[in-house]
Amino acid sequence: MIGVYRPGRSPLHRVGAGWKLGGLAASVIAVALLPEWWMLLTALCVAAAGFAIAGIGPRVAFAQLVPVLWILAIAAPLNALFSGWESALVMALRVATFVGLAALVTLTTRVSAMLDAIRTALRPFGDRIDPERVGIVLAMTIRAVPLMAEIVTTVLDARRARGAEGSLRAVAVPVVVRSLQTADAMGEALVARGFDD
Amino acid sequence: MSEIVFEHVTHRYDGDEVLTDVSLALTERRIGIVGANGSGKSTLARLINGLVHPTAGRVLVDGLDVARNGREVRRRVGFVFTNPDNQIVMPTVREDVAFSLRRFKLDATDAAARVHRTLERFGLTELADRPAHRLSGGQKQLLALAAVLVAEPAVLVADEPTTLLDARNADLVERHFAALDEQVILVTHRLESVESFDRVLVVEEGRIVADAAPADALSAYRSLLR
Secondary structure, three states: OOOHHHHHHHHHOHHHHHHHHHHHHHHHHHHHHHOOOOHHHHHHHHHHHHHOOOOOHEEEHHHHEEEEEEEEHHHHHHHHHHHHHHHHHHHHHHHHHHHOOOOOOHHHOHHHHHHHHHHHHHHHOOOOOOOOHHHHHHHHHHHHHHHHHHHHHHHEEEHHHHOOOOOOOHHHHHHHHHHHHHHHHHHHHHHHHOOOO | OEEEEEEEEEEEOOOOEEEEEEEEEOOOOEEEEEEEOOOOOHHHHHHOOOOOOOOOOEEEEEEOOOOOHHHHHHHHEEOOOOOOOOOOOEEEEEEEEEHHHHHHOOOHHHHHHHHHHHHEEEEEEEEOEEEHHOOHHHHHHHHHHHHHOOOOOOEEEEEEEOOOOOOOHHHHHHHHHHHHOOEEEEEEEOOOHHHOOOOOEEEOEEEEEEEEEEHHHHHHHHHHHH
8 A cells, every 4th residue: 555666757646755755645635525436436436547657557556556465355245235326336445546546646645755845844833843753653554564575474474384374363463573672673773773762 | 983871771661671771882883783683783773863861771872971962962873774775865966965954954056965975985986876766775775874874973883883784785885895095883683794893792682692793702602592
């Protein structure tokens, strides 16, 4: 869901991070208010056009949606069962558009540019909120995605190697323990890099 | 060279004495620290950067007490960890190197120039916009090294930086370490890595049991292993 920045020179790449984050917030509100499935389909097409403008191929664009597809695969039929197919379609299109728009921003914006934009936006609240700290939290969150994926893959491999495929505990416990250890180590590394206040 | 002084340093962790009454003055350009797992060598290294504090005694870097002047000391002492994955914060190579400079509040042009120079120095220019998590182990460790050295510390402490690497990547990283102008304190299990160093410390059960030129220190360490 959080795409890693893809370098490029498209018009979307050149738009400032602050504008893109503001635009994303406004679009998400607008999409949330669209009542009809055909309006949401149009919004999804606009997001798809954004990928084309940014020079991001359909394979990469579709890969951004893959993590939510399994959620939609469960939620949409349930929604259709209780509220009808139109409601399910509205929900599925809305979620897909949200994810597409967010991915479009993260794929065309460096995290460092987002940190600068957040720092600028939070400057008026500097006496109550530390903008640098908020930025680091955002960076760490994005960094945690591939790191967590790696931990889960390693633990699943270990579970298979030990013949414990059916055990949920054999996944949950080591994933939690390794995640906490990694968080500890990353905290220590941040201190070592001078981000210790 | 910076002067790193340990004055009767003891460190306890969870009730166990990890280091016992260590007194040293380190001024050489290349210093190796060897010892078995759990001997206390990593704790010795972490004390220099202020990642852990002495339970008794004090550690001074150029006269600054590490426990009281942690920020100032960390500007002078960079630290490279065993697992570079834990050290990389930003999604791309260039951003991670630049991240180290955020605390200095440099002008954007100066910061970009420093990042560019550092990427070039470590042969990472071609990889600058790659996702950091997709690099090889050796490339990640070079990135970790670059991200520390872009801040221009006077001393570099490295805690087993090649332990997780295959032989080829370990050699690559060590070649870069060997070429550094900075004062280097290297904790390692690869004894051949410190053979050309100025001084080698052997740590055993929380004490410095040998402190000499590499030939003598490594011979003492090998006799401990027998």
